[in-house]
Amino acid sequence: GNTTPVAEFNIFADPEAADVVFKSGIPITVFGLDLTHQAKIFLPEIKILQQYSSSVVSKMGLLLEFFHQTYFDVFHIEGAPLHDPCAVAYLIAPELYTYASFHTQIELRGTLTYGQTVVDYWHLSATPPNARWALTVDREKYIALIYERMKNYR
Known part of the structure; x- marks a missing residue:
């Protein structure tokens, strides 16, 4: 769980x-x-999303980066499961x-x-x-x- x-x-x-x-x-x-x-999405893939021209998508990339780090901090798992x-x-x-x-x-x-x-x-x-x-x-x-x-x- x-x-x-x-x-x-x-x-x-x-x-x-x-x-x-x-x-x-x-x-x-x-x-x-x-x-x-x-x-899962990994940090290099998240960085690609952050480069998209849409401000919504680039901000989504920032949220995914935060989720990626939080998932590692809490569960010690590399990559953010989508x-x-x-x-x-x-x-x-x-x-x-x-x-x-x-x-x-x-x-x-x-x-x-x-x-x-x-x-x-x-x-x-x-x-x-x-x-x-x-x-x-x-x-x-x-x-x-x-x-x-x-x-x-x-």
Whole structure:
């Protein structure tokens, strides 16, 4: 997790609502931390964004530089994972990712595990998959897509 040892921020913010969504039967594609940590932007790439002519994009580059440093200071991880842009990139270019489907539940009762996303990666339960998980991302093409979209931003 990135909010508790086992809970990711968006799920932990409202685990009951997440539980309803995963139980709903609607098609779900999930971009978990295992995936978003493959979609990191590094300082040399951030410096490129800071050179863009758009003041919004160059300021975004400054924010990303701050996020990059904060991520290193807090988690001791090099590179800033671009969590939410993964979902946006999926809408533009779903071929950037590989996927697999798994049964997924949200833990609502555990003292130590409240808000944990429980994924049956090995299909050990007899329960059919209810979510498609993005497993890998082509990071170079992902960053290229960000550059392309930001270059055209005014």
